[in-house]
Amino acid sequence: MKRFWLLLMVALVVALPVAGCLGEVKTYADSGQTISIGVDKEFIVVLGSIPSTGYSWHASYDTSVIKLVDKRYEMDKQAGERVIGAGGVEFFRFRALKKGETRITMTYKREWEEKIVDEKLFTIKVE
Numbered sequence: 001m002k003r004f005w006l007l008l009m010v011a012l013v014v015a016l017p018v019a020g021c022l023g024e025v026k027t028y029a030d031s032g033q034t035i036s037i038g039v040d041k042e043f044i045v046v047l048g049s050i051p052s053t054g055y056s057w058h059a060s061y062d063t064s065v066i067k068l069v070d071k072r073y074e075m076d077k078q079a080g081e082r083v084i085g086a087g088g089v090e091f092f093r094f095r096a097l098k099k100g101e102t103r104i105t106m107t108y109k110r111e112w113e114e115k116i117v118d119e120k121l122f123t124i125k126v127e
Contacts, residue, residue, distance in 0.1 A: 025093075031106075031120035037096045039126060042069065045092040047106060047120060049073065054110040055117065057090050062102035066094045066124055096126040 027044045028035055037043055047057050051073060059068060070093040076086055094104075101124065108118035 028122060031122070034123040034125060036125045036127060039096050039098060042093060042095045045094070045104065045106065045120075045122060047090050047092075047108075048087060049090045049108070050087045051090075052086065054112075055108055056111070057092070057120075058107050058109065059092055059104055060107070061094075061104045061124070062100070065097060065100040065102040065126055066104075067097055069093050069095050094124075096124070099126050101125050 025042050025044060026035075027046050029046045035043055045059075049056055056073075059071075071091065073088055073090050075088040092106075104122040104124060106120040106122070107116045108120075109116045
């Protein structure tokens, strides 16, 4: 659990300066949050991940309300290069397309398995 919070803090430290360079792009990491955003505005969902174990985050949402514009992974800088089992952070950048409401369901699982080991929910209100 301590490792998760460390990864989350590293993610925010990395994401906030990047978001500042691109204008008002807010970053969200806490499941259960309601994200209020304007049309054509962007936001980022940041979640800790360990893809070398086969697990990664998968997003499902109403594609008529929001659009995924970028998905990327950054390894924890303290872990060093090519460390098997080292964690990092996945960034999901979304753009609001039209007024409405949707929910982003983030599931953490292996691509080839049905079993979900974690789930995060975000409610999106586009105004």
